[in-house]
Amino acid sequence: MISRLIPICIVFFVLCPVTVSQGITSEHWLKMGEEFTQIDSYKEALNAFNKSIELDPKSAIAWDDKAKVLQKMGMNNDSIKAYDKAIELAPKSALALIDKGNVLQDMELYNESIKAYNKAIEIDPRLALAWFNIGRALQSMGSYNESIKAYDKAIILDPGFKFAWNNKGKVLQDIGLYNESINAYDRAIQIDSRFILAFINKGDALRDIGAYNDSIKAFDQALRIDQRLALAWINVGNTLNQ
Incomplete structure (x- = not known):
């Protein structure tokens, strides 16, 4: 019963008059924003993060969380500004730089995104995620050989990084x-035997070389894992190949 009341209470505090919410701390607003983010209530989350920042303008976490929500809302320019503020307050935050790079990549500003990822690597040279995202940006730019090198660096740092193996496979x-x-x-499949996208990509590659029976087997494996999701990916692939 109490757990059911929690979301109602959060909504009440966010929408209530200032006089009622005066006793709420920056940390409380931050927690509320995180709760709203988890249930995809982004406008309410943004409101909560803004209130948290009003009470504690130097909270790098609040600025970072605000940036993430703005990104989810498609407000990329505002998201970058919020990430910049978070990075200003916590200049050693490699993950904030990666997140900023991802927004820039969403905007197809690939060179700018790579600069952000490289700054993250300067902070933490063993951050496989940064190399992976450099690989993605280079792949989108058509710099395939450089993309493979970046994925290889991610894999060296994290041999179990299934997404890096999958993306490297796609470039190849x-x-x-x-x-x-x-x-x-x-x-990638050895790492995660239920990695649907890897099975589908493998099926595509086998089809490309005329190994149709093996291709069907790979697609069947994907369908056994999750029929609806696998069919969606297969349909997208068929559309792109037309």
Whole structure:
């Protein structure tokens, strides 16, 4: 019963008059914002983070959380400004730099995103996630060989990084190195035997080399894991291949 009342109480505090909310601390508003974010109530989350920042303008966490919500709302320019503030307050936050880079990448500002990722690497050279995102940006730019090198660096730092193996496989497939791409997908599948996207990409690569029976087997594996999700990915792939 109490757990059911919590969301109602949060809504009440966010929407209530200032006189009622005066006793709420910056940390309370921050927690409310995080709760709203978890249930995809982004406007309410943004309101809560703003109130948290009003009470504690130097909270790097509040600025970072605000930036994430703005990104989810598609307000990319405002998101970058909030990330910049978070980074100003916590200049050693490599993850904030990666998040900023991801927003820039969403805006197709790939060179700017790579600069943000490189700054994150300067702070933490062993951050596989930064190398992975550099690989994504280079892949989007069509710099395939450089993209593979970045994915390889991510994999060296984190051999169990299934998304890096999968993305490396996709680049190899795009440049016609099908056997190498299939090997990369297999590595991703070894790490996560329920990695639907890797099975589907493997199926695509096998189809590209005319191994139709093996291709069907890979698609069947994906369908066994999650039929609806697998069909959605397969349909997207078929559309792109038309």
